[in-house]
Amino acid sequence: MSEEFVDLGFVTAPSGVLVLGMASWIDYWPELGLPLSERARVAAASGGGHLWDGECEAVAVPAARDRELRVRARTALSWYTEEPVISLLEVDLGLPWTGPDDAPVPLGDLPVDRGGMVVGDGVGLDAWIGLEGEPADGLADVTYWGLHAPDAHAQFGGQRMPADGSWGWLDLPVAKAEALVAEIEAWRGGLRSGRSIAVMADKHTDYHLFQRAGADHPLLAGAIEVGGCQVLGIDWEAADHSMSHHGERAAGQVHPVTLEADGAGGTVLRWTIPPGETDDD
Template structure:
């Protein structure tokens, strides 16, 4: 089945498909992502890699780009999962290649932290969780997770949080950061006194990474749309059982092809993740 995930702007005229874990580290590694991406897009597209940061950048047209996903049954968990991501680049095929498709741009590992698709310049503003998450809006979420959770949520009137692939958590959304840390400290002190987990309450500042994960929890395929530097960005995650299948990453050859495709005369970026051995596509 094919589902539409988003319609994205690309004002820089370059769109990026990136591994989310080190997305905010490009500038620290030497050159901002947008500089590298625009250079690659100007050459028709290419793979970018610096230490553990990886991405593919391609040229984009002036209109909004339609991002779709092809899905299949999950190999290790119930429900469907993303099998391929396509981005219509709003360009005619001759604008990206003088020959027939597909054009192989390289490959990417599936990042356990999720994959991110968006405008190259906007993603220079991405705030991740390393070295320490910071809030982009002054807010944070507080979740309860560990021994004593049921007693804590009754005592403190915790609310249900967005479902994470069938697992129901409780806590609070959109608290001022200071309030979230104060409440977490109070709950954890109470938990220790009751013999529960010492770290029962966890604070998640509103980094872009956290907001992307949170948005994906509301989607049956783990895909959510957030705003970064005024532009819509798609964040795609996989359920834990599927992620464990890909945990070895590039070091063990678990990388998947990224291509430019000719789709009825229009250029599209495609990243395909194959099914596990013995599973049904």
């Protein structure tokens, strides 16, 4: 594992409560009972704790209200992709260490969500718009790719998306985006006899925007604003997740979360995610 930290960005927690949670499920908490903010407030009041309800999981801890909180990571090489992946996530909580010694305080464990992870304010995340939600700005992005993408580009235009080499348009009104998708699909024809091309419209949900913000980052980390707070989203490379973290909690794929002294009198939240190993290892 690299001894060097990689800075991922900053988050804010004006409520005094910070959450590290599974991005796929942030907007589901109210459907299961209390909103995330209330659950997180109670956990943070006792020094921090693990939240778990159905598929929804998160950790909530107290944090400084009046400053940006740095998020950084250590990396290791994925045994499968041989590319750097996060092996330790660390959030500076902006609070003094109050433990009787420097021993880590365990808070539970979390799986790596195939939809990514979110670090943000416990109250701000109540405003999170999930994958099935409607965008607050009324906009969407359209992308297309496949064997006949160059032919589609000659027909319809669009810009190259540097993250994955697809083509498309950003920040279109939803109605225009959906009409464009329908037009490209009509041009494509039937799946069996038509041109080989896939096309998709992604509405500007917070779920999509954090993935878009981190698409060009080597660790797929990107910051967006949610509920008036700066939130950091961390996506996971699909092949690495499938081989290293697939099955998540149901398969025992969970990783410890701790509060620790930072060596300079402060407190950090750490999530330790060792890279997966092959059966031979």
